[in-house]
Amino acid sequence: MLLNWCCFLAFLLSCLxxxxxxxxxLENAGPLxxxxxxxxxxKFASYYVNNTISVKGITIxxxxxxxxxxxxxxxxxxxxxxxxxxxxxxxSIIDEFTLCKTLGNDASLTLLxxxxxxxxxxxxxxxxxxxxxxxxxxxxxxxxxxxxxSESLYIDNITYNDPYVSDGLQLKYLNxxxxxxxxxxxxxxxxxxxxxxxxxxxxxxxERMLYGDLGWLRLNDTKKLTLAVWNKMFQTFxxxxxxxxxxxxxIVNEPxxxxxxxxxxxxxxxxxxxxxxxxxxxxxxxxxxxxxxFQGIGHWNLELNPNYQNVTDYYFNxxxxxxxxxxxxxxHHHYEVFTDxxxxxxxxxxxxxxxxxxxxxxxxxxxxxxxIGEWSGAITDCATWLNGVGVxxxxxxxxxxxxLFTTGDKPIGKCTSQNPLSYWTQDYRNRVRQFxxxxxxxxxxxxxxxxxxxxxxxxxxxxxxxxxKEAGLFPSxxxxxxxxxxxxxxxxxxxxxxxxxxxxxxATSAFSSATSTSRKSKNFASSxxxxxxxxxSIDSMSSIWKMGMCAFVxxxxxxxxxx
Ligand SMILES: *[C@@H]1O[C@H](CO)[C@@H](O)[C@H](O)[C@H]1NC(C)=O
Ligand SMILES: *[C@@H]1O[C@H](CO)[C@@H](O)[C@H](O)[C@H]1NC(C)=O
Ligand SMILES: *[C@@H]1O[C@H](CO)[C@@H](O)[C@H](O)[C@H]1NC(C)=O
Ligand SMILES: *[C@@H]1O[C@H](CO)[C@@H](O)[C@H](O)[C@H]1NC(C)=O
Ligand SMILES: *[C@@H]1O[C@H](CO)[C@@H](O)[C@H](O)[C@H]1NC(C)=O
Ligand SMILES: *[C@@H]1O[C@H](CO)[C@@H](O)[C@H](O)[C@H]1NC(C)=O
Ligand SMILES: *[C@@H]1O[C@H](CO)[C@@H](O)[C@H](O)[C@H]1NC(C)=O
Ligand SMILES: *[C@@H]1O[C@H](CO)[C@@H](O)[C@H](O)[C@H]1NC(C)=O
Ligand SMILES: *[C@@H]1O[C@H](CO)[C@@H](O)[C@H](O)[C@H]1NC(C)=O
Ligand SMILES: *[C@@H]1O[C@H](CO)[C@@H](O)[C@H](O)[C@H]1NC(C)=O
Ligand SMILES: *[C@@H]1O[C@H](CO)[C@@H](O)[C@H](O)[C@H]1NC(C)=O
Ligand SMILES: *[C@@H]1O[C@H](CO)[C@@H](O)[C@H](O)[C@H]1NC(C)=O
Numbered sequence: 001m002l003l004n005w006c007c008f009l010a011f012l013l014s015c016l017x018x019x020x021x022x023x024x025x026l027e028n029a030g031p032l033x034x035x036x037x038x039x040x041x042x043k044f045a046s047y048y049v050n051n052t053i054s055v056k057g058i059t060i061x062x063x064x065x066x067x068x069x070x071x072x073x074x075x076x077x078x079x080x081x082x083x084x085x086x087x088x089x090x091x092s093i094i095d096e097f098t099l100c101k102t103l104g105n106d107a108s109l110t111l112l113x114x115x116x117x118x119x120x121x122x123x124x125x126x127x128x129x130x131x132x133x134x135x136x137x138x139x140x141x142x143x144x145x146x147x148x149x150s151e152s153l154y155i156d157n158i159t160y161n162d163p164y165v166s167d168g169l170q171l172k173y174l175n176x177x178x179x180x181x182x183x184x185x186x187x188x189x190x191x192x193x194x195x196x197x198x199x200x201x202x203x204x205x206x207e208r209m210l211y212g213d214l215g216w217l218r219l220n221d222t223k224k225l226t227l228a229v230w231n232k233m234f235q236t237f238x239x240x241x242x243x244x245x246x247x248x249x250x251i252v253n254e255p256x257x258x259x260x261x262x263x264x265x266x267x268x269x270x271x272x273x274x275x276x277x278x279x280x281x282x283x284x285x286x287x288x289x290x291x292x293x294f295q296g297i298g299h300w301n302l303e304l305n306p307n308y309q310n311v312t313d314y315y316f317n318x319x320x321x322x323x324x325x326x327x328x329x330x331x332h333h334h335y336e337v338f339t340d341x342x343x344x345x346x347x348x349x350x351x352x353x354x355x356x357x358x359x360x361x362x363x364x365x366x367x368x369x370x371x372i373g374e375w376s377g378a379i380t381d382c383a384t385w386l387n388g389v390g391v392x393x394x395x396x397x398x399x400x401x402x403x404l405f406t407t408g409d410k411p412i413g414k415c416t417s418q419n420p421l422s423y424w425t426q427d428y429r430n431r432v433r434q435f436x437x438x439x440x441x442x443x444x445x446x447x448x449x450x451x452x453x454x455x456x457x458x459x460x461x462x463x464x465x466x467x468x469k470e471a472g473l474f475p476s477x478x479x480x481x482x483x484x485x486x487x488x489x490x491x492x493x494x495x496x497x498x499x500x501x502x503x504x505x506x507a508t509s510a511f512s513s514a515t516s517t518s519r520k521s522k523n524f525a526s527s528x529x530x531x532x533x534x535x536x537s538i539d540s541m542s543s544i545w546k547m548g549m550c551a552f553v554x555x556x557x558x559x560x561x562x563x
Pocket of ligand 7 (some may be wrong): 220
């Protein structure tokens with residue numbers, strides 16, 4: 001019920017709100033300038049000047065904040081260890097919170113230290129540079145600032161009870177990573193991926209809470225501790241001179257607007273920015289990065305924007321005088337595998353969605369830089385534990401509490417992508433490569449840049465850059481497209497092959513306007529060298545595409561609810 005209600009609400013808000021504003025065509029949007037090579041001196045601030053440089057980034061997820069689906073063996077080991085510790089205990093380790101709680105300080109520290117030491121090493125940074133990335137996004141949890149685990153003592157003498165372990169361990173590895181980044185001339189964006197009480201209830205925030213209220217900004221001291229952690233982050237990572245690899249600080253990953261009041265999120269974004277500016281020297285160019293909080297495209301255009309003092313004056317007393325709109329960056333995440341509807345998409349609409357999405361983001365760039373800070377190669381949700389330890393996949397109907405299958409509809413298909421690559425059909429491989437290319441081509445041409453999720457995993461191939469590249473499913477170099485042109489436009493032959501398979505006859509009842517859509521597909525196929533920008537002008541005329549875009553937001557929203 002909650003889920004349905006939330007989806008409905010998200011749908012309504014997305015469809016009625018500012019969101020539609022971002023859907024309008026961008027007929028005149030030409031391709032952006034070509035990419036420059038990466039050098040450390042290319043700070044974020046200069047990236048954004050007329051978008052001459054685009055972010056080509058990779059996230060090292062599942063390292064300093066662990067995630068079960070990225071390193072299942074770590075979680076299996078933890079469970080075994082817990083059973084050894086107490087054979088009569090009922091062990092349920094589903095996230096880092098329960099891992100630390102179940103194993104206790106010493107065993108958790110040993111296990112995690114071993115993971116931190118081995119999962120990412122200098123070799124990874126060397127290869128990240130060699131492969132052509134210019135930025136590394138490094139997630140870290142607030143508990144990295146827990147100074148004394150056994151006393152639950154955080155910075156600023158704040159006592160906050162949680163089971164996480166630290167004693168400075170994660171910061172030690174983060175500093176090590178910054179040294180490597182500097183050595184290999186990689187820019188770094190530090191991302192606070194978990195805040196006290198959890199900002200989204202996903203296991204990747206440290207604490208999985210799929211149902212009920214979230215703790216962040218609601219439970220005692222969660223706000224106080226968050227502000228203290230931010231202050232410490234700003235003091236530590238700003239003003240480190242032009243050799244510092246740190247070019248961006250993302251204050252909180254994916255706060256779940258909808259479960260957390262967006263007006264509260266907005267307030268605390270402003271508080272954080274005030275603190276940021278108080279700490280930042282005039283000569284420092286580090287960017288203040290906010291996640292869109294799952295609000296529609298364009299939602300943040302006027303917020304934190306010095307050109308709209310009528311808006312910012314409401315919040316600022318201290319620092320409003322001195323900043324440019326380039327100091328702030330909005331991070332959007334995009335996945336298409338967290339609702340039944342998205343999973344049921346044809347390849348045609350999947351690709352079309354990406355192109356339309358890129359065009360909508362492009363419209364934001366006159367207000368602020370905007371990066372697609374998370375995306376993947378996934379076209380199903382079949383990776384083991386992607387939806388959480390013990391949770392199945394929507395794609396094959398093994399997910400509990402899913403919206404569609406519980407009402408009696410059939411699963412979409414049989415899961416295979418959780419298996420080694422040798423089990424994948426050629427068709428599935430092609431579709432993954434096409435989906436990746438669509439995103440690379442579109443995001444490179446239409447946004448401030450992109451950051452792929454994720455550098456590596458144990459066996460979640462669609463989320464694993466290294467495995468995808470090795471299998472020939474991720475272009476190398478990044479613009480070595482098979483299905484797109486380097487300017488981001490779609491290859492003609494590819495587009496016609498897609499349109500013929502776009503809407504199988506069996507699907508007609510699900511699409512009331514299937515005929516007009518097919519006609520559109522033919523247009524798409526026959527127009528010569530159709531560019532992404534032109535494609536949108538065709539599509540924006542039809543409300544079915546707007547509905548499609550709304551479905552996106554629902555997807556992302558549901559992802560929040562369910563992951
Ligand atoms: C950016 O583009 C605008 C409009 O085209 C131009 O006036 C301005 O000089 C450009 N700035 C830089 C730094 O190239
Ligand atoms: C899990 O335990 C096995 C066997 O002790 C060990 O080889 C492996 O390194 C451990 N993995 C992790 C991630 O802790
Ligand atoms: C072991 O687990 C049992 C059952 O959950 C619990 O009652 C007991 O306190 C645990 N013992 C220890 C030492 O944690
Ligand atoms: C163990 O925990 C699970 C999940 O919390 C629960 O469903 C189950 O009943 C528990 N079993 C026992 C023996 O306590
Ligand atoms: C944490 O506090 C305890 C008790 O005061 C002390 O024995 C221990 O050394 C402290 N640990 C760290 C890492 O400072
Ligand atoms: C923290 O508390 C201790 C003991 O109460 C005190 O000596 C110290 O000055 C406090 N530190 C800060 C930064 O407030
Ligand atoms: C939260 O703070 C309020 C006011 O200080 C207090 O009354 C309440 O008991 C606290 N709740 C918890 C769970 O600590
Ligand atoms: C910040 O950017 C300006 C303009 O590009 C540059 O002159 C300055 O050196 C940069 N500051 C640092 C600390 O890199
Ligand atoms: C969100 O907070 C604002 C300001 O405190 C309040 O007016 C509004 O009713 C809240 N919305 C919800 C859904 O709670
Ligand atoms: C601020 O000004 C802009 C541009 O004039 C306008 O679109 C917006 O509605 C105004 N906002 C407020 C809160 O007054
Ligand atoms: C800014 O200052 C005004 C007047 O002093 C005050 O009413 C307002 O609450 C302050 N705003 C913030 C965000 O601190
Ligand atoms: C399904 O959702 C309900 C609330 O809507 C929740 O109480 C229940 O625990 C969920 N089932 C599982 C297996 O998580």
